[in-house]
Amino acid sequence: MIASRFQYYRPETLDEACQLYMRLQEAKKMPLYYGGGTEILTRARESAIRPDAVLDIKHIPECRRLEMAEDTIVFGAAVTLDEICRTNYWPLLSDAAGRVADHTTRCKITLGGHLAGTIPYREASLPFMIFARDAKITVQGPAGPRRIPLVQVYDGQLHLGSAEFVVDLSVPRSVRDYRGASVKTTRIDWVDYPLFTVTMVRDSSGVRAAFSGVLADPFTSASIDKILSGKADLSQRARESVAQMNPIIDDLHGSSAYRRFRLTTVISQLLQEIGE
Amino acid sequence: MLSYPEPGPLTLNVNGDMLSLTPRPADTLLYSLRQELGLTGAKPGCENGDCGACTVMVDGLPIKSCLMLTAEAEGREIRTVEGLNNTVLQDAFMDAWAFQCGYCTSGFLMTAHALMEREPEADEATIVEWLRSNLCRCTGYEEIVQAVKAALEQTQRS
Structure with a gap:
């Protein structure tokens, strides 16, 4: 049971949601945009957060877009990870999103909530981070919607202004052409918080990778991509790239030494899998 | 815009029946099913989205009812084990x-x-x-x- 009280609103347009958020803020309330709500509800149950209102954005059509057009794929912020996997418009994203939580919970977790939440892994963001220069994000704010390069507001953490929320993410359809793979590792059980997740792609310019569960936030690195794209044997490339990562997380899910060991193995395997 | 700033009456479609209840806006579907509607088939386990004991079907999908607000479920088809x-x-x-x-x-x-x-x-x-x-x-x-x-x-x- 959630002991605290909050109000529930179901806006139907982008403006309605944003205006309501600002009105609640002006009234000294703490509103939260609400997608799948999995993190909000679990944290509210623990009284770790005490919102005054939740604004359910799942009934805003723009947030529910899931479309593959001639040159672009659009993923609405209120689309669930299960819907992303089921439509499979971008197999690499399906791979990464399909390992978040468990099947039933993925029917509730939304892409926007996954990126905006406080759980640091955000595995489904890794394919977008690899293609960050090409990926776009639409953000709704007080001045209306703006479509900008993802890198302007996402670096493993989402940086939005007051009253802003994510409407959608989009990538060129050409991302489907690249050979890629994503691997999530856990300490013991299949369904668990990740030890780490690695997503890797190979294109004409070389290898690009994104990592989660290694440092504090998901990240990409040009210097690691350069090592991974080199000519050394696969295990040496893996060792050298892991040596670039510092400080590696050391927690109950796994020590930094254990993560380093597993990372070296998984990176070698992924390099092989994408045809290096 | 649908809103529930305070506890208020709403209707849920559960197992094909239209059932009226008056939840708090912060009540989860699990809580309302059990405490207001007397449908105790969905079990409270972890209430944290981990154990799945509270799973019901919403519009044909499995959903952990501890991870859904009752207000969210309005207008959707809910099926519990009683169905x-x-x-x-x-x-x-x-x-x-x-x-x-x-x-x-x-x-x-x-x-x-x-x-x-x-x-x-x-x-x-x-x-x-x-x-x-x-x-x-x-x-x-x-x-x-x-x-x-x-x-x-x-x-x-x-």
């Missing part, structure tokens, strides 16, 4: 002794029922992938997988 009667799946659970203490059973039944509707041709890997959403602390997983396989096979035959 399953003499199904092939329930018979298969009994035939395979796919339960021990039984606390997790309604959650497993709802996940498996959703699987049978959405993936009628599911192979064992798919069954296991779906059932990983639910925990059985008596660890009777093998029998549960066998029961779901048997139910799917029987449905395919008929």
Whole structure:
């Protein structure tokens, strides 16, 4: 049971949601945009957060877009990870999103909530981070919607202004052409918080990778991509790239030494899998 | 815009019946089903989205009812274990002794029922992938997988 009280609103347009958020803020309330709500509800149950209102954005059509057009794929912020996997418009994203939580919970977790939440892994963001220069994000704010390069507001953490929320993410359809793979590792059980997740792609310019569960936030690195794209044997490339990562997380899910060991193995395997 | 700033009356479609209740806006579907509607089939386990004992179906999808607000569920079709009667799946659970203490059973039944509707041709890997959403602390997983396989096979035959 959630002991605290909050109000529930179901806006139907982008403006309605944003205006309501600002009105609640002006009234000294703490509103939260609400997608799948999995993190909000679990944290509210623990009284770790005490919102005054939740604004359910799942009934805003723009947030529910899931479309593959001639040159672009659009993923609405209120689309669930299960819907992303089921439509499979971008197999690499399906791979990464399909390992978040468990099947039933993925029917509730939304892409926007996954990126905006406080759980640091955000595995489904890794394919977008690899293609960050090409990926776009639409953000709704007080001045209306703006479509900008993802890198302007996402670096493993989402940086939005007051009253802003994510409407959608989009990538060129050409991302489907690249050979890629994503691997999530856990300490013991299949369904668990990740030890780490690695997503890797190979294109004409070389290898690009994104990592989660290694440092504090998901990240990409040009210097690691350069090592991974080199000519050394696969295990040496893996060792050298892991040596670039510092400080590696050391927690109950796994020590930094254990993560380093597993990372070296998984990176070698992924390099092989994408045809290096 | 639909809004519930205070506790207020709403109607839920549960197992085909339109049921009226007056939840707080912060009440979860699990809480309302059990405390307001008396439908105690969905079990509170972790109430944290981990165990799956509270799983129900919402618009045909398995949903952990501790992770959904009652207000969110308005206008959607909810199915609880009370809405399953003499199904092939329930018979298969009994035939395979796919339960021990039984606390997790309604959650497993709802996940498996959703699987049978959405993936009628599911192979064992798919069954296991779906059932990983639910925990059985008596660890009777093998029998549960066998029961779901048997139910799917029987449905395919008929």
